Amino acid sequence: MRFPSFLAALATTALLCAGAAQAQVSVMLPANPGGGWDSTGRQAFQAMQQAGIYTGTVNFTNKGGAGGTIGLAEFQRAQKGKPDALAVFGAITVGAITxxxxxxxxxxxxxxxRLTAEYLVLAVKADAPYKTLGDFVAALKGNPGGTPVGGGSAGGVDHIALALLAQSAGVPVPKLNYIPQAGGADTVTGIVNGTLKAGISGISEFQQFxxxxxxxxxxxxxxDRMPNLDVPTFKEAGYDVEIANWRGILGSIDMPEANHKEWVDRFARLNDSDAWKAVLAKQGWDPYFLPGDAFGQFIQSESGRINQILKDAGLAK
Known part of the structure; x- marks a missing residue:
């Protein structure tokens, strides 16, 4: 083979390998389809493709349960050292691990x-006797065990938000009847059929209902109140509670440094793209971007904060 032809063959092979590497990108969504993590992962990559930031094939895997710890455990085991393996996770995971x-x-x-922050809402059946948050808290205070509230995984931000509301209102946290649900749609079903008196979830999971x-x-x-949502804040109603469900992206354990840097750059470009801003507006998510090592420092500090809340609320030792 002549040398120029050999170089051309090498270049072609390199391009094919690059395409193959893109085709092998895998994203663990440690939740059931249709939830917040599922939407975050799928819509982030859809926006990334629309913006021309990453246009290769993405293989998504849903594996829900235990606040994301089941899916992340599989991700930890099966994807260690993989160059293009990512996972969606968030604040819920921190408490669930504990x-x-x-x-x-x-x-x-x-x-x-770190990509987004989504604030939580407390909702009841449309014809429920509770017209205000104060009305519901009064019922909760009068009979906490007989006032079942549904939400995400035990120890997740939904559970923590209810515990903080109870603390602020003088309701004993251990007496709460919190019932974890598989997803926001299940919580709504429980509210509507009466098995739950109320539910807590992210605004994007409840707003359509x-x-x-x-x-x-x-x-x-x-x-502060959300634009285009005529709903008072917990603080406005007299309860000192402010908490957000943040969501972000992790790379595999021992991901090569070059790949890690590349994915940090891609998500930084995604954050600045019009395609992603449109997703945020549609979903009601707040932008909450933090890249790479700064995000790692945030995870460390947030782990300490959330675990302290769990201990103060009597949910963990």
Whole structure:
């Protein structure tokens, strides 16, 4: 083979390998389809493709349960050292690791990007007797065990938000009747059929059901009211509660440094793209971007904060 032809063959092979590498990108979604993590992962990559930042094939895997710890445990085991393996996770995972006594150590993964913050809302059935958050808290205070509230995994931000509301209102946290649900749609079903008196979830999971008249939102855990949502904040209603469900992206344990840097850069470009800003507006997510090592430092500090809340609320030892 002549030398120029050999170089051409090498170049062609390199391009084919690059395409093959893109085709092998895998994303663990440690939750059931249709939830917040599922939407975050799928819509982030859809926006990335629309913006021309990454246009290769993405293989998604859903594996829900135990606040994301089941899916992340599989990700930890099966994807270690893989160059293009990513996982979606968030604030829920931090508490779930503690309550489930999971061996997962978040500090061992490669922090890629914190993407969004979604504030939580408390909702009741549309024809429920509770017209305000104060009405519901009065019922909760009068009979906490007989007032079942549904939400995400035990120890997750939904559970923590209810515990903080109870603490602020003088309701004994250990007496709460919190019932974890598989997803936001299951929580809405429980509210509508009466097995739950209320539910707590991210605004994106409840808003469509409120707009269709199935449920009524009584309050949101944001410091200030959300635009285009006529709902008082918990603080406005007299309860000192402000908490957000943040979501982000982890790279595999021992991901090569070059790949880690590349994914941090891609998500930084995604954050600045019009395609992603449109997703945020549509979903009601707040931008909450933090890249790479700075995100790793945030995970460490947030782990300490959330675990202290769990201990103060009597949810963990």
């Amino acid at each position: 309550l489930n006594k999971s061996p997962i150590d978040l500090s061992k993964f490669k922090p890629v990007a 409120a707009e269709s008249g199935r449920i009524r939102i009584l309050g949101i855990t944001k410091a």
